[in-house]
Amino acid sequence: MAWNSLDDMDLGGKRVLVRVDINVPLTDGKVTDDTRIRRLSPTLETIFEAGGTPILLAHFGRPKGKVVPDMSLQKLVPVLEKAFDRPILFCADCRGPAAEAALAALPEGTLLLLENTRFHPGEEQNDEAFAAELAALGDIYCNDAFSSSHRAHASTEALARALPACAGRLMEAELKALDAALGHPARPVVAVVGGAKVSTKLELLGNLVSKVDHLVIGGGMANTFLAAQGLAVGKSLCEHEMTDTAQDIMATAEKVGCEIVLPLDAVIAREFKEGAANEVVPIDAVPADAMILDAGPETVKHFAEVLEKARTLVWNGPLGAFEIAPFDTATNAAAAIAATRTADGQLTSVAGGGDTVAALNKSGAADSFTYISTAGGAFLEWMEGKVLPGVKALGA
Incomplete structure (x- = not known):
């Protein structure tokens, strides 16, 4: 508009x-x-x-x-x-x-x-x-x-x-950045969506699968998608009641040609605290008494391959429990790749959301992104494809 x-x-x-x-x-x-x-x-x-x-x-x-x-x-x-x-x-x-x-x-x-x-x-x-x-x-x-x-x-x-x-x-600046990210983006377009719950980002996921080429899902949300594929996720944060919805999203993505990128391996621990004993396991070998707290190195490698081909990146939500080391590794690694490609002029990168901004600031990558939105709910609603009343009212 x-x-x-x-x-x-x-x-x-x-x-x-x-x-x-x-x-x-x-x-x-x-x-x-x-x-x-x-x-x-x-x-x-x-x-x-x-x-x-x-x-x-x-x-x-x-x-x-x-x-x-x-x-x-x-x-x-x-x-x-x-x-x-x-x-x-x-x-x-x-x-x-x-x-x-x-x-x-x-x-x-x-x-x-x-x-x-x-x-x-x-x-x-x-x-x-x-x-x-x-x-x-x-x-x-x-x-x-x-x-x-x-x-x-x-x-x-x-x-x-x-x-x-x-x-x-x-x-x-915000409107121009958002238009460059999803309005008229250079392709391929990659969206990174993380966070705790699928239920809070249903409209977001539903809108993105029809607009992006690759949808990277991380954090607790990824566990729900893994469970929807029949994989055991131990004591990990997971909305088991949302697995049917996750299956529907994956089916829609396949129909429209959007690749959903999920973890291949995971960093697990028995307790969630700084410096907790942890190990890396294949995604199909998560012990019943363990929690998935971050994506593993094979996953990071695959994420890197996806990001290396991207021309546009939209990011909302961390890939793991970024607040506590070493469970910030996947988020930091992906952020570093995005920052480097953006600085080299190869990528338009737009990110937003409270946890996202905090995670990117913590990683040291935020200053190299094309645009970091502090808008919170407005950024999320825009990603969901909604018309924002305050923006619409400015129509010339």
Whole structure:
């Protein structure tokens, strides 16, 4: 679909309502990962350089339409000022007289941060009257929150229809990366899907088998597929009630010419802890008292052969219990191959999802990927083939 970017808008002298996602993790009141915040700088600087005034709209947590002091955005002001290297004026409401007064008093070169949009019930109800109150503060709407665009909320959907709308730099980069990965990809296309449960990724698997050439399945999900083939998986994480579904997915893949790549061997252990005694066994020789915690070296070798031929890679989920060594070996090895081929210009690599980002960061490969999405649910829904309301509303 077509959508406007900041380059298509006349920003000079305009008030630009920028929907951002600064819903970052906090521990003891301190931000533990400010990646989402730092990625917003290009959008804000573009607006400032063009003579516009950016006004930040965002949510935090799930206050369910009520004012919850612990979920106020005010506590993020010092983090934002440091990340953007600009002063920030905070307003304790996101609409109405208080917001209008804050905007009128805003010094040049200062960012205005409006309070949590979810403090109002109209936000999650996608209420057009609430969106109109937000729209009254701006001349242009800019969505730079792909990670929130899978929800049809007032600040992501209705507001985009109330003002001239465009995508911010982060949203623009995300959409281009996703289009390159599954919209109009260079082939062969490989998808890596890992994680614990098949049941949470049914729609994802169903969409991918018809779009990719090779589907690599790892983690606990792989155990369910192995069980569906009649293999014993011992005490491994496995959804035995989903084996019929796994068989259906494999049958569909065979029909459309998608190769499903499953482990050939496994790293097993009797307990799940750092440095646990472990061994490698063929995939058809998993002891009844053992757990599969990672793919083995023969599997890694086969994964490497698949990745060496790929032109496009989409990755969601680790291949093993990556949090604990040595069960991060397969994930790290596959990530290293993807990173090297990407750096050499031979592969377009796009990855997303919380565990995926953590695993790739831990492996040291993340910086070499073409694009790493921090979008979580929105990234997963896009991979499932769903239309995201916040993106659709930007259609030019």
